[in-house]
Amino acid sequence: MRLTRYFLPVLKETPAEAQIVSHRLMLRAGMIKQASAGIYSWLPLGYKVLRRIEAIVHEEQQRAGHLPILMPTLQSADLWRESGRYDAYGAEMLRIKDRHDRDLLYTPTAEELVTDIFRAHVSSYKDLPLTLYQIQWKFRDEIRPRFGVMRGREFYMKDGYNFDLTREDALHAYNRHLVSYLRTYERMGLQAIPMRADSGPIGGEDTHEFLVLAETGESEVFYDSAVTEIRLGARDIDYDDHAQCRAVMEEFTALYARTDETHDEAEFAAQVPPERQRRARGIEVGQIFYFGTKYSEPMGALVTDADGNRVPVHMGSHGIGISRLVGAIIEASHDENGIIWPEAVAPFQCGIVNLRQGDAAADAACETLYAGLKARGLDILYDDRDERAGGKFATMDLIGLPWRITVGPRGLARGVVELTSRRTGEAEEMSAEAAIDRVAGIFAAEPRPCSERSP
Template identity: 80%
Template sequence: MRLSRYFLPVLKETPSDATIASHRLMLRAGMIRQQSAGIYSWLPLGYRVLKNIERIVHEEQQRAGHIPMLMPTLQSADLWRESGRYDDYGEEMLRITDRQGRDMLYGPTNEEMITDVFRSHVGSYKDLPMTLYQIQWKFRDEVRPRFGVMRGREFLMKDGYTFDLTVEDGLHSYNRHLVSYLRTYERMGLQAIPMRADSGPIGGDDTHEFLVLAETGESEVFYDSAVTDIKLGQRDIAYDDVDQCRAVMEEFTSRYARTDETHDADLFAQVPEDRRRVARGIEVGQIFFFGTKYSESMGALVVNDKGERVPVQMGSHGIGVSRLLGALIEANHDEKGIIWPEGVTPFPVGIVNLKQGDAEADAACDALYKSFSALGLEPLYDDRKERAGGKFATMDLIGLPWRITVGPRGLKNGVVEVTSRRSGESEEMTPELAVETIAKRYATL
């Protein structure tokens, strides 16, 4: 993308109403625009990151065998009356009356609707196990929306629902989700720690939240520092393997790690003192196994192998897709701007032309642009007639992992400059080697 043809409205001044880094930087980098309290437009740069996160979530969900579908944003209130949650949910549910006077609502979550889909179409244990998921916009009418997309009202979420015949199978689905979530976050360059949590209005006894450690997190967290040493890494996961998924779940959850909602001071005291940590965390996902809570009240029954009709065992599993942008920036920024991990960056590399209009510099930039594009790595090319200082500041602000600086002086010696946004280190090399070096970084993602 040539910047002269793009829409990247970066702001010079820091918006006064943004109190945390990610909110400030998303506004300054021209990623979002607030349209109403807690409701945002995703400007082109923000949209690109949102799509990258969505893509990673889709890929990891499907790798785990989960089936994508899509439910509407608006739901009938009647469904929620069946489960008893219509009255329970409180003012966070946006209630709507349509022109025919029907009670509708903007879905804050979809347990009722997916249970309705299931009970209408599935009747036999032979169709189980089954996991359906979607990535769809949701609405929660927060009384104090704040922190930008971290606590917005209209937000994008992946929500998945598992259907199993037995509790044992349901717990495998739970473990499988835990493992697939670990992989999902790691691919984005995030460490998200599963912590025992409270189930809230979703229900059920088994639930873990995934938290990213950050000073600006909304939850206080208590953990054994040993949990931060565990990584999933490149290990091979067979998602149908019950024992392997359980072993990974146990490995990641056996150390003490809890949010303030479930914190137990006595248990925490048993953690060796030098490993006890109290910090803050941002919730980026949560998994639940709640058994028959919805299937009983809504009549989602299947015939088992003995011919008996039994309520299906269910769980639900969420990833905060839009909120992840905030969490990623909270965990990856400095005083100059954002530092995107390579897995989610809006553009893999930025090209800065120090002398736009100079035939040789322009030609070298065009050649780099073509080489990267041919490799499927579309650069953001700053082809504006601006001072170098302004171009560098913009690149630092929007946080592309790699920058190539092209100028007449370097070209005389046959070199361009490659700069890492994270380390700040620069190195001169031929354009060919620059392409090769940067392409290598993306080859394994």
């Protein structure tokens, strides 16, 4: 993309309403525009990041055998009356009436609707296990939205629902989700720690939240510092292997890590050596639940088991806050000059800065780089504006592309361009051809989607 043809309304000054760094940077980088309290339009740069995160979540969900669907944002209140949550949910749920005076709601979550789909079409244990998920806009009418997309009223979320014959199978689904979530966050360049949490209005027996440590997090967290050493890494996961998924789950949840909702000072002191006790803040970027037959029973989601008995299915649900992750990643990865995107979610993989637009040699070298990098399948932002160097550098730093190639007459006279890492600031001079090879090599190592499997 040539910057002169892009829509990137960057701001030099910080809008007054933004309090935390991710909100300020998203506004300044022209990623979002507030439409009303807690509701945002996503401008090209922000939308690109949102889509990249979404793509990773889709890939990892399908790798784990989960099936994508799409359910409506507006739902009839009737289903919610069946489960009892229409009254239980409270003012957080946005209620709407249509022209016939029927009650609708803007979905905050979709257990009822997905259970309705299930009960209409599944009646045999042979169709299990089944996990359906969607990535869709949700709405919670927060009393006080704040922190930009980190706590909006409208938010983009992956929500998934597993249906299993037995409690044991459903617990495997729980473990499978925990593992796939770990992989999802790691791919985004994030460390998200599973912590024992409270189940809130979803209900249920077992639940973990995934938290990204950040000073601006809204949850207070308590953990054993050793949990931050654990990585999933490149290990090979078979999502159908119950024992393996359970082992990974246990590995990641054995050490003390809890939010303030479930924190127990006495247990903390007993289980964690004093030098490893940490009290910090975290951003919740996902949560998994096992809730058994809480919805299947009242809503009649039954299957016939091998013995001919009609039994309610065991269920769980799982969420990843896609739009919130955009903010969370920025909170976890920025400096005083702007955002520093992890390579996997960067809106563009590399930027080209032409220091002397209109100079024949500089223009030609930039065109060569731009065409060459695009030919390697990379998404490039070429700053071809007639701007001074300082302004171009400031824009690139602000929007946080992981790599920058700087092209100017001075370097070209010696046959070199400069490749700079946004994260480390380290710069290296090389020929344009070498720069193309280097950047293409960096991104060739990125994990690719693998073939889909059936559950």
